[in-house]
Amino acid sequence: MLWRNIQNVMRKYRLAIGRYIWDRKSPKECIVGGNFIENNTITSILFLRQDGKVGDMVVHTMIFRAIKEQYPNIKIGVITKGAARGIIENNPNVDKIYHFEKEKSKIQKLAKQIAEEKYDLLVDFSIMLRVRDMMLISLCKARYNIGVNRDDWELFDLSVLFDFHSHITNLYGFFLTKIGVEYHSTKYEIFNEPLELETYNRVIVLNPYASNRHRSLSDDMVIKIGKEILKYQDIEIYIVGESSKKTSLTEIARNIGEKAKYYPTKSILDLVSLIQRADLIVSPDTAAVHIASAFDKKMISVYLEDNEEIYYAKMWAPNSSQAKIIYANHENMDWFVWEEMEQYLRMTLEG
Structure with missing residues (x-):
């Protein structure tokens, strides 16, 4: 118990120091009101799913579909790892998948590649940001960053308010509405062929x-x-x-x-x-x-x-x-x- 308490205190210090270093964004671009995508010329969106959680990625597919239905020419990129990658490998609504590794040098290399591609919008749905996540978001250098309950962060240009006491699809729906996307379904999608089994049972x-x-x-x-x-x-x-x-x-x-x-x-x-x-x-x-x-x-x-x-x-x-x-x-x-x-x-x- 004592060691766990020490770890919790140290984690708070690490996060505070990390935020001091990375919670800044320059230049800060102005946001034109109304439909965010159209009025701010958003042509590419990068989603951070570097935790590699499979279930979360399945739920994310409702977002990819909704965006592509309304704006088929928007480029959608996703940072992920492990089994979660398989969920979207065959998804026609995802244009590019980036492999995440947590070593600092590899994060920096990945972020440099992404920065060169000049994404207009970076989307992060994390509840808690690790220091390496802060660094990744900062180094990707998207024109705009959007997060959840990040009104008091300099790193983020937009924030979606959510109390995490309703279904996760509500959060993703709030996000879609925030950026000007109308969605008509919260259904998830996985593009795959069913298994052939030799059984009548x-x-x-x-x-x-x-x-x-x-x-x-x-x-x-x-x-x-x-x-x-x-x-x-x-x-x-x-x-x-x-x-x-x-x-x-x-x-x-x-x-x-x-x-x-x-x-x-x-x-x-x-x-x-x-x-x-x-x-x-x-x-x-x-x-x-x-x-x-x-x-x-x-x-x-x-x-x-x-x-x-x-x-x-x-x-x-x-x-x-x-x-x-x-x-x-x-x-x-x-x-x-x-x-x-x-x-x-x-x-x-x-x-």
């Missing part, structure tokens, strides 16, 4: 683990859910997860029964293809939920309930009418009303 994708242990289901709970699913006819369960968890996932499948198996995925697009083929996805709050939302797949998702400090359930809920949400006690992902799981499985799989 219904395919159930069971995704046990989220990005952190606190939001993951226990192995015992996953086995319990899997056994409940196999009470229904014509079922095959495909259990997915990172290759580093192969041993645990294989053991879970063995304990559920012979109609359950671990399904290895070599890339995020393998998972996308499987979900696109699936009849039902059961998953905690993680990227699989947003991928399933993109294809309007039936899903049962388990979320930790919000409290005064945690608001992920409301903010990152599935953006799909096909989703059934079960809320677990915020102290333990397994602490949900089991009868709700039984009810939703019955509604989905009976008949």
Whole structure:
């Protein structure tokens, strides 16, 4: 606890020093009122998604589509890394993808390349800016920078106000309205081909683990859910997860029964293809939920309930009418009303 407190204090000092160095922008261009894109001659927009979060990237696709529908000639660039890149590699609304690496020299090299391309608008949706993020934004030298709740920053020319207590699509909608883009849908898009499976059974994708242990289901709970699913006819369960968890996932499948198996995925697009083929996805709050939302797949998702400090359930809920949400006690992902799981499985799989 003491070490954690020391780390928190040091982080505050680092951020304060970083802001002192990087929170400035010169020259500051004037902003012409009215439609921001048209009146300020915006021909290129750069989005920062350097955290590489897959679910966030899936949700971002609503923005890319909305901009291109109204302004098809605007160049859209995205900085990202890891599996998140796969989500937009085939997206016709994204013109250029930049690979992010967190080493200072590589950030400087990337920013120099981007600065030479002279982007008109840089967009950052970060809640908290790391020092390296401040440096990247500054060195990219876009004509205008826009962020969330950045009214008191010199580095940003525009700010979108958001309290982070409503769905994430509202934030992105506020941003689109701010820059003069009318949007007619919040639907996500992933451009990929569905998986061909040699089966006539219904395919159930069971995704046990989220990005952190606190939001993951226990192995015992996953086995319990899997056994409940196999009470229904014509079922095959495909259990997915990172290759580093192969041993645990294989053991879970063995304990559920012979109609359950671990399904290895070599890339995020393998998972996308499987979900696109699936009849039902059961998953905690993680990227699989947003991928399933993109294809309007039936899903049962388990979320930790919000409290005064945690608001992920409301903010990152599935953006799909096909989703059934079960809320677990915020102290333990397994602490949900089991009868709700039984009810939703019955509604989905009976008949």
